Amino acid sequence: MRVLVGGGTGFIGTALTQLLKARGHNVTLVSRQPGPGRITWSELIRSGLPLCDVVINLAGENILNPLRRWNEAFQKEVLTSRLDTTHLLANAITNATHPPQAWILVTGVGVVLGRGGGAISHMLLPFRLGLGGPIGSGHQFFPWIHIGDLAGILTHALEEDHVQGVLNGVAPASTTTNAEFAQALGAALGRPAFIPVPSTVVQAVFGRERATMLLEGQKVVPRRTLATGYQYSFPELEAALKDVVA
Known part of the structure; x- marks a missing residue:
């Protein structure tokens, strides 16, 4: 399947991408930085959802990052990093000519x-x-949860109808x-x-x-x-x- 992963460059996204590719799926990441096998959030807004079978959103600032002080600015960053990316992907799915078969959000593990x-x-x-x-x-x-099982559950969810x-x-x-x-x-x-x-x-x-x-x-x-x-x-x-x- 063609899988689009929002925020797929982090710890969980890297493990998930490796597993998906090992199982024969084609993966495109949505990230802030352009690169091979990626589109940016700006491109998603401008050009719409690329043709895909599944959309997964992993994007979101780590709420327990010990290097960041829990102040108003960081609280806002934690919230908007999840809401804004979910909103962008949901809009892109709604407006897609050929919407995906599955839509997976990772909101708490x-x-x-x-x-x-x-x-x-x-x-x-x-x-x-x-x-x-x-x-x-x-x-x-x-x-x-072990990272292998978290990636495994997500892969299981998109492969099983x-x-x-x-x-x-x-x-x-x-x-x-x-x-x-x-x-x-x-x-x-x-x-x-x-x-x-x-x-x-x-x-x-x-x-x-x-x-x-x-x-x-x-x-x-x-x-x-x-x-x-x-x-x-x-x-x-x-x-x-x-x-x-x-």
Whole structure:
């Protein structure tokens, strides 16, 4: 199939593109910068939707980027980066002479585990130094997913006609607590992981609103994802972490 991916140059988009191409699909990215196999958002507005079978939107500023202060400007950037790109693609689909067969939005997933990017890249150094540990109380749920499975779920959704509606992008074992995650990551690295990160430190780094996401967590189960017939490559945390830190 011909797949158009909005915001496909990042960590998730790169993994998804590799998988789609490996499965014989043709991929075009929509990004801010022109290049081979890409169109820009400006070109999309000017020329309309290129001929494609599926549109996927991954665009959006990382809300938990620890290098960005949680101020009004960044909050606006997080919001508009998702809304504006979705609006542009939706308009292009509406006005297309030959609209795509499928339209996939990625709006919220678990903590994505993978090599060379994602949340794990910020965790590895302190854990390798034996300074890792739970965040806050550690009792909060910590939904996660391996990057290979997130790309796999998206590919499954576009290849299988019966897949519709909202699918949770988390692993089946996502009822893991933050403390259990920290222990498993420490074990994968052969390091202790008992030094907690106090809530006050998390709030100081991320701001009170963002810190809530890390300190309170959420219990998410991929019931509908499993019901579609998707087979996880990394359903268990230990195997996922071993693959990431290998």
